Amino acid sequence: MLFLINAVFRGAGDASIAMRSLWTASICNMILDPILIFGVGPIAPHGVQGAAIATTIGRSVGVLYQVTQLLRRDGRIVIRRPHLRLDFPLMGRMIRLSASGILQMLIGTASWIGLIRVLTHFGSDVVAGYTIGIRVIIFALLPAWGLSNAAATMVGQNLGAKKPDRAEKAVWMASYYNMLVLGAIGLIFVIFAPQIVGMFMQDPEITPWGVHCLRYVSAGFVFFAYGMVVSNAFNGAGDTWTPTWLNFFCFWVWELPLAWGLARTLGMGPDGVFIAIAVAFSTMAIASAVLFKRGNWKAKAV
Secondary structure (H helix, E strand, O other): OHHHHHHHHHHOOOHHHHHHHHHHHHHHHHHHHHHHHHOEOOEOOOOHHHHHHHHHHHHHHHHHHHHHHHOOOOOOOOOOHHHHOOOHHHHHHHHHHHHHHHHHHHHHHHHHHHHHHHHHHHOHHHHHHHHHHHHHHHHHHHHHHHHHHHHHHHHHHHHHOOOHHHHHHHHHHHHHHHHHHHHHHHHHHHHHHHHHHHOOOOOOOOHHHHHHHHHHHHOOHHHHHHHHHHHHHHHHOOOOHHHHHHHHHHHHHHHHHHHHHHHHHOOOOHHHHHHHHHHHHHHHHHHHHHHHHHOHHHHOOO
């Protein structure tokens, strides 16, 4: 519910409510975590179970905040009694769109499991270093994901307003600004990778691999910036199959064999996997830009 309702607010152009709901859920979670994990006063320590309870309570509070916003009569989205009736044609269209969206996310997410399979051949130290590096990278990509979601929203709104040219302009502008921000972050990561990874781990067997992962992957941030925005713009236009096929070919047909070939066949070791990640995302960015430029998405009917 937390992510579903947030998508509703973003689609309505009110991303500030989506942001506040996530902040509310996260802050509540951060406060409850130490209390429920370690125990405070009359509250007994619950260990790992306490973390799960805190997460559930935090997200529930976030959903309650969302519901209060939906029940307002002066908001952009107002739920009324007629909206609660079953609309089977609309439900069918939603299932059709979400099915390809689910497959799209499944393909992208499952490819990371394949990369882990390649990395495990080189030992637990490499996997640990990779985990640290990729966590830092994911944190840095969060603002870029937010901007790509905003671009997708603008595509949907402008197509709905019969202004496809403005939708395209919004995507290229978002891509450019995303490139500037993410490119600067990537440069910082490349230069200061040892210091950044060192904040989380000082093990001499693990830290170097975290540094390698952070440097190689973040070197492709300029391409990532464009790829994230443009590929998500297809979703905003209702063309969910294009990014699904892009994910399949770039991550399964290209990235995984490349990672295996560089790491094992050419003897580059874990660095080959890190390079394959950067190459695959860069390839996806170029392919997404070429397909987006063709403009077939402008005629997509949702």
